[in-house]
Amino acid sequence: MVIFRVDANSMIGKGHMKRCIAIAKAVKLLGGNALFVTREDSDVSILENNFMEYKTVPSMKLGSEKAISFLKDIVTETKAGVCVVDSYDVSDAAFKSLKEVCKVVLIEDYLYDVYDVDCLVNYNLYVDRLDYLTKYTGTTQLLLGIDYAPFGDETAVIGSTVSKPDINSIFVYTGENDTHELAPGIVDSLLDCIDDSVRLRVMTSKNSATRDILYKMSNSSSQIIIEQDVSNMSKLLKMCDIAVTSADSICYDLLSYSIPSCVFLSDYSQNMLLASLTQRDLMVYGGDYVSKSNKFYGDLVNGVTSLAYEDTRKKLKANIAELNLGRGTKNLAKAIMNYE
Numbered sequence: 253m254v255i256f257r258v259d260a261n262s263m264i265g266k267g268h269m270k271r272c273i274a275i276a277k278a279v280k281l282l283g284g285n286a287l288f289v290t291r292e293d294s295d296v297s298i299l300e301n302n303f304m305e306y307k308t309v310p311s312m313k314l315g316s317e318k319a320i321s322f323l324k325d326i327v328t329e330t331k332a333g334v335c336v337v338d339s340y341d342v343s344d345a346a347f348k349s350l351k352e353v354c355k356v357v358l359i360e361d362y363l364y365d366v367y368d369v370d371c372l373v374n375y376n377l378y379v380d381r382l383d384y385l386t387k388y389t390g391t392t393q394l395l396l397g398i399d400y401a402p403f404g405d406e407t408a409v410i411g412s413t414v415s416k417p418d419i420n421s422i423f424v425y426t427g428e429n430d431t432h433e434l435a436p437g438i439v440d441s442l443l444d445c446i447d448d449s450v451r452l453r454v455m456t457s458k459n460s461a462t463r464d465i466l467y468k469m470s471n472s473s474s475q476i477i478i479e480q481d482v483s484n485m486s487k488l489l490k491m492c493d494i495a496v497t498s499a500d501s502i503c504y505d506l507l508s509y510s511i512p513s514c515v516f517l518s519d520y521s522q523n524m525l526l527a528s529l530t531q532r533d534l535m536v537y538g539g540d541y542v543s544k545s546n547k548f549y550g551d552l553v554n555g556v557t558s559l560a561y562e563d564t565r566k567k568l569k570a571n572i573a574e575l576n577l578g579r580g581t582k583n584l585a586k587a588i589m590n591y592e
Contacts, residue, residue, distance in 0.1 A: 253285045253332040254588060255354075257314065257323060258339060259294045265428035266298055266457075267501040268338045271359070273302050274402040275336065278585030284592060289326055301483050315343035320350055327353045334591040337369075344368055355591035362521070363387065370591060375401035375580060377532070378524035395587055401580035403508045417562060422446070423492035423511070424454040425502055426462075432518055432541060435462045438496065439469060439476060441549045445557060448475065453492060455479045494559045496538060496552070499526040507534060510572050512565040514538035514555035516548070533571045536564070 256276060260269035269290075276286035288299055288306035299306045309322045314337070327335060327350075335350060338359040348368050350356050357371040363382040371393040374382070379396045388394055422442065426435045435454060442452055452475055456463045463480065470476040482488050485505055489495075495506050495513040499522035506513045516538035517526050529535040536558050539551030558564050 253287060253330045254279050254592065255323075255327060255330065255332045255335045256286060256288045257290075257335055257337045258288065259291045259314075260298065261291070261293050261295060266295065267428070268359075269294075269298055271402045271501070272336065272338050273298065273304060274581050275585055275588065276304060277302070278402075278581045279589060282585055282589055284585075284589055287326075287330060287332070289323060297481075298483075314339050314341045315346045317346075317349075320346045324350060324353050334370075334588060336588060340364070342367065357588055357591065368392075371395060371587065373400055373584065375399075375584075376525065377528040377534075381524055381528075393587075395584065398575055398577065399580055400584045400587070401504055401577070402584055403504060403577065403581055419446075419450060419493045419560065421451045421453060421492045422556075423489065423495040423497070423506075424452050425495070425497040427498050427500060427518055428457055428459065430456070430460045430462045433462050433465075434498075434518060434541060435460075436465050436469060437549060438552060439466070441553055442496065442556060443473070443475060445553050446475075451475055451477055453477045453479050453488065455482055455488070457481050494556075494565070496556060498522065499529065503529060503535070507572050507575065508577050510569050512536075512559050512568045514552065514559060516540070516552055516555075517542055534568065534575075536568070 256272045258268050258272045260266045279286050288304050290306055290308055291311040292308045293311045296306060307326060312319045332354055334355040334357060336357045344367050347356055355370045358367060358369045359373045361374065361376055363384060366387050369392055373395045375398060377398060384394055384396060424438060426438060439452055439454060454466055454476060456466055456478060458481060466478050470478050479488055489509045489511060492511060495511050497503060497506060497513055497515055498518040499515050503515060513535040515526060515529050515535040517540040520542055530537045536555045538555035539548040541548045
């Protein structure tokens with residue numbers, strides 16, 4: 253049994269849960285069992301839609317002694333051999349306690365601290381900018397880089413590198429909650445620079461600050477299609493020719509489908525991913541809302557306009573193909589199963 257300890261709510265977003273579901277599916281294909289443990293205030297619909305078993309625990313800090321006690325009880329009850337933790341709300345004391353009953357795998361995106369875990373995973377493109385090899389000098393196994401990126405079974409088949417001559421559909425994503433309320437302004441800016449025949453597929457959620465505004469905008473324009481609480485990302489992305497996105501985990505889905513994209517910064521934490529994507533010519537630069545908000549929409553339009561050129565899209569697709577994506581989920585599941 254592999255336990256996944258991960259949460260998803262209005263504050264955390266669903267990215268952590270989605271990547272754990274991808275790993276859990278691969279674990280099952282390898283003959284293992286998976287159980288999710290999540291807080292009572294988590295949105296469990298994504299687990300139910302993916303037919304994942306789960307247990308809920310009281311909503312408290314994962315790193316607290318009481319929360320770890322709940323988790324240890326479940327590990328002992330299910331005789332789980334390994335617990336995969338995907339959360340920023342952790343502590344070294346909590347991991348040391350959890351290691352008393354099972355092996356511990358931590359999935360993280362930044363090197364905030366050094367933790368006493370059996371295995372640490374960071375698949376991000378910018379992982380070489382973080383000093384893991386120097387700071388982790390003990391017995392922790394390090395699984396670093398794109399070869400362990402959990403894209404999931406829906407995105408395991410890499411998109412064709414052949415560019416379409418025309419752009420008919422644009423995927424637009426501004427984050428799970430659209431904290432800075434960027435979506436309406438981005439949609440308006442795009443409508444000003446695209447043909448009337450092009451459709452904007454704007455992804456939103458019930459927790460988004462701009463959801464209601466977007467629906468009102470779509471009622472007045474046939475070009476705007478709202479995609480709320482998407483359960484089948486594969487189907488949605490296959491309908492899109494290019495994308496406009498914030499620099500967060502969804503970028504890996506876009507890369508896995510080889511979709512030419514314009515990426516922008518909406519939070520300081522996205523700096524390293526934005527730099528990796530644009531400096532390696534995997535995506536075009538779409539602006540920095542955080543420190544250059546006065547230039548943001550102009551930079552965004554410039555980025556999207558550059559994607560109108562087929563040569564630009566072909567160049568991006570060729571660079572993405574060199575990443576040789578698609579192995580990560582299975583590689584990661586195999587590594588986790590070794591702890592069982």
